[in-house]
């Protein structure tokens with residue numbers, strides 16, 4: 089957990105240690121400024137533009153994997169954890185922020201037909217997700233891929249999902265977006281269902297980098313879940329597998 093990432097001194101030290109990252113950072117800073125000046129202050133609209141820009145160069149990089157091998161590996165890490173924690177073929181699964189199905193194609197393959205739902209705010213990444221379905225010949229599994237512009241789940245019936253999964257989505261979201269999700273997710277989760285999400289954890293000051301990467305104290309998200317009648321706990325057995333922390337949210 090990086091505690092002082094928000095400090096200018098941390099950023100200067102980081103830049104000196106990683107000079108090759110300076111140019112990409114400046115490119116993102118310039119993009120952030122352009123998108124904000126063009127009036128995209130709503131986070132979903134802003135992040136949709138970020139994804140449009142990133143997917144145009146490479147959908148795998150847009151979801152955070154520099155190479156195909158890393159895309160495969162991080163999908164496997166997510167999927168293996170879900171299976172270890174009891175994901176069954178007859179479960180109904182929603183993946184929030186499914187991206188181009190890095191983990192999703194494995195989940196779809198594992199489930200019975202019609203049991204996977206993926207949502208995303210980015211039409212460009214959902215087109216890439218369609219291509220992943222075709223590449224892995226998963227059409228017979230009838231996955232549903234939905235474009236959304238909020239996290240109210242108004243499109244879903246109540247008590248619909250055994251598992252809701254979100255990897256590296258809330259690490260890109262301001263607190264009001266997570267608040268909206270927590271306010272509504274309890275309605276669509278089955279009583280014994282679970283909602284696993286990852287986030288960037290910090291013990292220091294909560295902050296964001298260029299409105300793209302957000303850092304929270306675990307206690308903030310646990311308290312937020314509690315305010316919406318949900319129970320949340322950090323999953324310690326996830327920690328060795330990935331730099332983001334995992335929170336498990338359940339109905340009380």
Ligand SMILES: C[S@@+](CC[C@H](N)C(=O)[O-])C[C@H]1O[C@@H](n2cnc3c(N)ncnc32)[C@H](O)[C@@H]1O
Pocket residue numbers: 132135139150151152184185186187188189190191207208209210213238239254255256257260261265
């Ligand atoms: C880093 S990618 C991760 C994609 C996928 N979960 C994976 O692990 O490959 C983040 C994804 O979350 C989506 N996203 C960001 N904010 C979202 C929101 N508020 N609701 C739904 N999806 C969102 C982005 O469009 C992007 O596809």
